Amino acid sequence: MSIISIGTLAAVASIIALLIRKTNPETALLLTVAASVTALIAVIGYASGITQAVNNIVASARLNERYIIILLKVIGICLVGEFTSNVCRDAGSNSLANNVTLACKLIVTVTALPLYTDIFNTVVSLLGR
Numbered sequence: 001m002s003i004i005s006i007g008t009l010a011a012v013a014s015i016i017a018l019l020i021r022k023t024n025p026e027t028a029l030l031l032t033v034a035a036s037v038t039a040l041i042a043v044i045g046y047a048s049g050i051t052q053a054v055n056n057i058v059a060s061a062r063l064n065e066r067y068i069i070i071l072l073k074v075i076g077i078c079l080v081g082e083f084t085s086n087v088c089r090d091a092g093s094n095s096l097a098n099n100v101t102l103a104c105k106l107i108v109t110v111t112a113l114p115l116y117t118d119i120f121n122t123v124v125s126l127l128g129r
Helices: 003-020 025-043 046-061 065-090 094-111 113-127
Strands: none
Touching: 003 025, 025 065, 046 065, 065 094, 065 113, 094 113
16 A cells, blocks of 8 residues: 555545544544554555565674664554554543553663663773773
């Protein structure tokens, strides 16, 4: 699915949801969630291309594979968190959306701890301590 198709889907779903929101807010929310999920499913195929490109970069640059795994996990956490917080905002629950965002930040921090540890150890070894 191209970006034009995804944009058209999003625009049409948003306009319809806006029109029916006053009379039937539950249906409007379900429509926006369904359109969002449809758009995500349409672009999920691009993930394999991204993974293949990252694997090629890792192989040619001789990077530690562990770092790339951390990077991909962090990207996935951010994408899921953004999608979820947007759905919460659409449902009118800003506080829940903010809590999802906070949870994602904490999970990203915990996921990246091994990377932080390696960076710290490298700096300490460079300082000769």
